[in-house]
Amino acid sequence: MTDLAIIGGTGLTRVQKLAIERREVMHTPYGEPSGALTFGELYGRNVAFLPRHGYGHTIPPHMVNYQANLWALKEHGIQRVIAVCAVGGIRADLVPPSIVIPDQIIDYTWSRNHTFFESDLTEVTHIDFTEPYCNEMRAQLLDAAGKAGVEVFAAGTYGASQGPRLETAAEIDRMERDGCHIVGMTGMPEAALARELDLCYAVIAVSANAAAGRHDGTISMEVIDRNLDAGMEKVRSILEQVITTTC
Ligand code: HPA
Numbered sequence: 001m002t003d004l005a006i007i008g009g010t011g012l013t014r015v016q017k018l019a020i021e022r023r024e025v026m027h028t029p030y031g032e033p034s035g036a037l038t039f040g041e042l043y044g045r046n047v048a049f050l051p052r053h054g055y056g057h058t059i060p061p062h063m064v065n066y067q068a069n070l071w072a073l074k075e076h077g078i079q080r081v082i083a084v085c086a087v088g089g090i091r092a093d094l095v096p097p098s099i100v101i102p103d104q105i106i107d108y109t110w111s112r113n114h115t116f117f118e119s120d121l122t123e124v125t126h127i128d129f130t131e132p133y134c135n136e137m138r139a140q141l142l143d144a145a146g147k148a149g150v151e152v153f154a155a156g157t158y159g160a161s162q163g164p165r166l167e168t169a170a171e172i173d174r175m176e177r178d179g180c181h182i183v184g185m186t187g188m189p190e191a192a193l194a195r196e197l198d199l200c201y202a203v204i205a206v207s208a209n210a211a212a213g214r215h216d217g218t219i220s221m222e223v224i225d226r227n228l229d230a231g232m233e234k235v236r237s238i239l240e241q242v243i244t245t246t247c
Contacts, residue, residue, distance in 0.1 A: 007050050009051075011086055017043065018038065018042045020038055020040040026072040030113070032065060034068075035050065045243050048078055052064055061164055066189050070194055084204050099234050105191055108159060163185030207231070
């Protein structure tokens with residue numbers, strides 16, 4: 001029985017140590033997920049894996065079918081989701097490739113299919129989203145990071161931007177005034193949809209670059225890719241610990 005899924009973001013389109021047992025193409029009432037769900041054994045435990053941007057990393061953040069992705073996982077009996085997200089660091093001390101386990105979200109995205117509760121309703125439904133991430137999973141990730149010797153920021157506010165372009169310096173200034181510590185393009189509506197489906201969902205955020213206006217010059221994909229490579233090593237250590245010890 002597989003009840004744990006990993007959603008991989010930019011930099012994690014496959015999990016090296018995952019011994020793949022099967023792949024399953026899913027169709028949902030919301031359309032196609034980003035790819036087939038991969039099922040296999042990772043560090044001695046059954047897990048499912050789904051790369052958010054597709055196996056070829058071709059689906060941009062605003063085009064990801066977040067509804068289908070989460071629905072497909074739920075349909076397969078998944079109860080807990082660890083999502084890996086690349087982000088820009090807004091706070092000066094979030095030097096790439098820092099890792100953050102965020103505890104809050106501010107949503108700046110627009111025009112995304114962001115809820116399952118909009119048609120065929122028997123009554124209007126408002127989910128509680130005071131604490132947008134599953135605190136039990138967050139605690140497990142923090143504990144695992146400690147055991148793995150990976151330094152992480154134990155909290156932080158994730159500003160979800162629309163993308164696919166990066167932000168302007170003024171947008172980052174505004175996000176900082178709002179209280180955001182990191183900025184990424186995929187954190188929403190993924191977290192809210194997970195909550196609507198009652199999934200225990202938490203994020204490992206990898207800072208790939210200093211956010212716009214927080215460094216000299218432009219932000220290059222080369223820098224992002226280099227930092228993500230280094231960041232994913234830390235992510236793998238955390239995943240190994242969390243899967244072998246606490247999950
Ligand atoms: N902004 C938004 N999303 C990101 C960034 C960024 O600077 N870096 C990686 N994902």
